[in-house]
Amino acid sequence: MADMSIGQAAERSGCTVATVRHYEDEGLLKAIGRASNGRRVYGWPDIHRLRFVRRCRDLGFSIGDVRTLLGAADAPSPDCLAVRDMAVAHIDRLRLMRAEIDTLERSLLSLANTCNEACATGRSPACTIVEDLGATASG
Amino acid sequence: MADMSIGQAAERSGCTVATVRHYEDEGLLKAIGRASNGRRVYGWPDIHRLRFVRRCRDLGFSIGDVRTLLGAADAPSPDCLAVRDMAVAHIDRLRLMRAEIDTLERSLLSLANTCNEACATGRSPACTIVEDLGATASG
DNA sequence: GTGCATCCTCAGGTAACATGAGGATCAAGC
DNA sequence: GCTTGATCCTCATGTTACCTGAGGATGCAC
Structure with missing residues (x-):
């Protein structure tokens, strides 16, 4: 069930394929693996991260905002107060x-x-x- | 009082200079005259038209919408019903x-x-x- | 005549992707 | 094994409504 294609990742995260690539270009995703044929390979953590980004965007946050939110969420002890302030x-x-x-x-x-x-x-x-x-x- | 520069036209219409040029590029203004030195010359009808465009944009209409509205307004007998429908x-x-x-x-x-x-x-x-x-x- | 403000025409940037070109690869059916 | 259609790749350009800057010409005041 792990090792999904970009099409599956898009479907399961509620993004389009183009949007998934775009988020990667924007540096919002952690390093995405590649199969031997050059195609991107996604796991569940990537899907969750994509959903997070998608949901934040739906809530009206800019890509820059999401970057900040991800930084807060990625921190060892997430700074919930910073998130609340945003x-x-x-x-x-x-x-x-x-x-x-x-x-x-x-x-x-x-x-x-x-x-x-x-x-x-x-x-x-x-x-x-x-x-x-x-x-x-x-x- | 007629024969205004683009700066004056911008000030009196509530646009920026760049925006005035942009509306001209978009074909929203009627032919704008030029002085012998190549600078644009505006008259009051141009100012009114610029205000019209500016106000429509402020009301949330797209440039394309404004084009349609201007077409209706420019018509021999303005089609107010089309404007109302928009x-x-x-x-x-x-x-x-x-x-x-x-x-x-x-x-x-x-x-x-x-x-x-x-x-x-x-x-x-x-x-x-x-x-x-x-x-x-x-x- | 020396500045500074204003003007000109391109060209490229902004936000957040969408779309298309041109080409490689995969999975299914015969 | 081969064809076909779906999916994937990268790179480039389009979208909206302007803004900003480069590089240069002009106008106006002192």
């Missing part, structure tokens, strides 16, 4: 993103309503949606 | 993004709590945040 910092980033999204949604809704009211049955010269899009204000 | 479609995208952010935030919060509870006073071998990050589950 998580907390990332939560703050997510909240900012959500606030921006909320603002954008309100702007777009009022924009769309401009058209809904003026053009209930079709195009109307009274619709100002195009001009509104060009307005200077920031919403 | 706005509505974009609102849907924003809502999906927000849902993902909410999920990520919950994951990260429970992750951080793992550490908060186990390591109130410092690192603790009881903290599972590092292993939790590597967990397979997606929720």
Whole structure:
């Protein structure tokens, strides 16, 4: 069950083959073995590491973040506090993103309503949606 | 007051100089005049167009979207319904993004709590945040 | 006339992979 | 043994929306 191909490693870690190679290029994996024919050989520890990276990326961490997290996880006594701090910092980033999204949604809704009211049955010269899009204000 | 340099155009449209040139390269601006010394010359219509593009980008539309929007706006009788449809479609995208952010935030919060509870006073071998990050589950 | 700011045109970098070229190898079926 | 299709390899380029820098010309103030 050990000694998997890159295709199997990709499937079992939830990555694409290209992504697995990319993570290796980025130095996120420990030395990957090669068979005599030159093909990469993966074991379960590699699969777990790939899943870790994949999950961190899904959580929105950058490759650089993951490098740091792996460094913390690889340490003799993992620095959980550093990991928690990165998580907390990332939560703050997510909240900012959500606030921006909320603002954008309100702007777009009022924009769309401009058209809904003026053009209930079709195009109307009274619709100002195009001009509104060009307005200077920031919403 | 007309005949502005690219620097002035950038300042008045809320873009950087590089971005103004980029939008021109992307074909989002109508033909920009040149002075005898080869420098670009902008008028107010160009500034308005730049603001339009900038605002659309801030609203999250891609350059391709903006191209479509400009096409609609440039038409003899602007197709406001097409513009509204793009706005509505974009609102849907924003809502999906927000849902993902909410999920990520919950994951990260429970992750951080793992550490908060186990390591109130410092690192603790009881903290599972590092292993939790590597967990397979997606929720 | 001496600087410094601004402008010009390429060219290459950024993030995180995806895609494709061109070629080798493997496993299955006949 | 041979063909066929899937998988693998490396290397190069594409994607998005710009940013940064090289190398050089110009404009404006003192």
